[in-house]
Every structure is written in C-alpha cells, then in structure tokens.
Amino acid sequence: MSPRIERTPPYMQVVQHFRKQIMDGSLKDGDRLPAVRQIAEDWNLAHATAAKVLSTLRGEGLAESLPGVGTIVRPRLHRGATDRALRMLSTGKIYAPNEYAVIKAAGLAPAPAWVAEVLDIEEGSQALRRERVTHDETGPISTSVSWFRAELAEMAPALLSTERIPGGTPSVIETATGRRTHIIDERKTVGTATPAQAEALGVEPGSPILVGRNTYRDAEGEPIEAGESLAGPGRWFSNRYEVTTP
Structure with a gap:
C-alpha cells in the first residue's frame, strides 16, 4: 500500500x-534510492514532481547521483544537540545505527567562563x-565536550x-x-580548526569548522549540561520546523 500524502506539497511529503529514514539510519550511506519512475508510481506523482524529490535530497546534502547507478544515500551530517536529545528521548538511543562514539576523556576539570x-x-x-569523537562509516563526524x-x-x-x-x-542523569531534559538551547557559529581539533576531525589545520554550543535544562529551567x-x-x-497558523 502506498504511503498517504495528506498536506504540504506532495513532493515534500516524499522528501520527508x-x-x-536517512536521519534515523534506516537508509545508510551507499544505499540506493528509488528511481524517479518508481517514486512517481509508488506515490502517484507526476514524473517532474518525483524528480524534484531526488533533487531536493541532493540539495540537502543527503544524496548524490552516480552515473550508471542512480541516486544513492550519501549523507554528510552533523547531528546537533537538539537532534540527539530528541532521538534519545523518543527512542532511548542517542546515536543512529551507523554511528558510534569514542570517549576520549572523562573526569573533573576547571570550568571555562562560558561553562x-x-x-x-x-x-x-x-x-x-x-x-x-563521533564516527560513521565515512570517518569522524564531530568532536564534542559535555x-x-x-x-x-x-x-x-x-x-x-x-x-x-x-x-x-x-x-x-535522569x-x-x-x-529530564525539557529545554534545549543550541547556537552555531563558524571557526577554524586548531591542530588538535583538525587531528580529531581528520581535516587540515585551519580548515573551516562548524562550532556549536548547547544547554540542556530541566522543566524548571535549571541547567543539566x-x-x-x-x-x-x-x-x-x-533542523526541521513545522509552522502552524491559526
């Protein structure tokens, strides 16, 4: 039975x-996505609309086209604090099936000013x-400190x-x-990799990096992390948000 399309542009329902499936790891790096013709048939879409599904996934950095193969899953994702917390709260697992973390250090240390x-x-x-340091099949995804x-x-x-x-x-902690985490605040900026950061991420020193800071708070607003x-x-x-109107 074909999935139902109920609201928002039809192609976006298919993209979602x-x-x-890509974000939760059900579709893994290298998996082949259905061809345009198959998407059109499965979802009752026009050929041009089905093609827009794959072009959108490519534009989001989740897939790429290979000559003679078709469109494959090729995510280059950095899952932020919000995504990981919501995944943990809903599934009990903080990492997707194709990810794993290596704990490099754990102990007491002097708190920097912002912490x-x-x-x-x-x-x-x-x-x-x-x-x-969090990894997937392609190598290091991110390094993080809590x-x-x-x-x-x-x-x-x-x-x-x-x-x-x-x-x-x-x-x-719970x-x-x-x-229990109730409020998540997340901020992003751009920086350049120090030699130590570059080594952990598998990039050249001075490479541009995405820097995130986050705060987890409980229902009373007290900080947890x-x-x-x-x-x-x-x-x-x-990140994905749904905007509702009255």
Whole structure:
C-alpha cells in the first residue's frame, strides 16, 4: 500500500519520508534510492514532481547521483544537540545505527567562563567533563565536550568512565537525579580548526569548522549540561520546523 500524502506539497511529503529514514539510519550511506519512475508510481506523482524529490535530497546534502547507478544515500551530517536529545528521548538511543562514539576523556576539570555561567558555578571551579569523537562509516563526524556540575560525579559515577553509556549521558542523569531534559538551547557559529581539533576531525589545520554550543535544562529551567561540538567542512547541520497558523 502506498504511503498517504495528506498536506504540504506532495513532493515534500516524499522528501520527508526519505529524510527521516536517512536521519534515523534506516537508509545508510551507499544505499540506493528509488528511481524517479518508481517514486512517481509508488506515490502517484507526476514524473517532474518525483524528480524534484531526488533533487531536493541532493540539495540537502543527503544524496548524490552516480552515473550508471542512480541516486544513492550519501549523507554528510552533523547531528546537533537538539537532534540527539530528541532521538534519545523518543527512542532511548542517542546515536543512529551507523554511528558510534569514542570517549576520549572523562573526569573533573576547571570550568571555562562560558561553562561556569551556564552551570551557575564559579569560573575555574571543578566541573565534570566528558570528551568524545563521533564516527560513521565515512570517518569522524564531530568532536564534542559535555560539562556537568561536579556533584554528578558522585551521583552518577558512570560519567567518569570512558566506556560508552547505553542511551547516552542524559539517561544516566535522569536515573540518578530524576531530572529530564525539557529545554534545549543550541547556537552555531563558524571557526577554524586548531591542530588538535583538525587531528580529531581528520581535516587540515585551519580548515573551516562548524562550532556549536548547547544547554540542556530541566522543566524548571535549571541547567543539566553545557556542551560544545565541532564539525568539519562538508558536514550538513539539519533542523526541521513545522509552522502552524491559526
């Protein structure tokens, strides 16, 4: 039975269908997408409209055309803090099936000024720091650091381990404290890679990088985590919003 198209432009319904499968890992890097003719038949679309589906996915950096093969999935994604948190809250898994993280460091460290401000602690005081590099089949996707108040070291000692935590750090914190992420604030800017950052991301020093900072807060607005992430060139950051009108 063909999927139903109920609202918004028909081609965007199909784009959203494939985008979701790519974002959640159901369609993996290298998987072949249906041909234009097949999309038109499956979704009852005109040929030109079906072609627009594939061109949109290519334009979003989620697919590419290969001569003699067709259009394949070729995501170059950097999943932001919002995407990962919502995935964890809805599925219990913070990473897509084709992704994994290597924890590079975990322990107490002096909080830099912006972290101290977010966590409402003194600058330079001890905070719990976790550093990771996230990979997929193509190599490093991003490097990120999460910061927490120092008292979590005793309440959730798993955060001090460099072993991966099933379900991610938010699940451990919720189990230990009962606090659940309710508000996510995420900001992005552009920077250039230092030698250490370039090595972690597999790029040349001085390469442009996408820099993100995020804050997770509970339902009362109290901070749970302050985080920073870096992604190299060619990685797409994607968010989707639906605007409703009265």
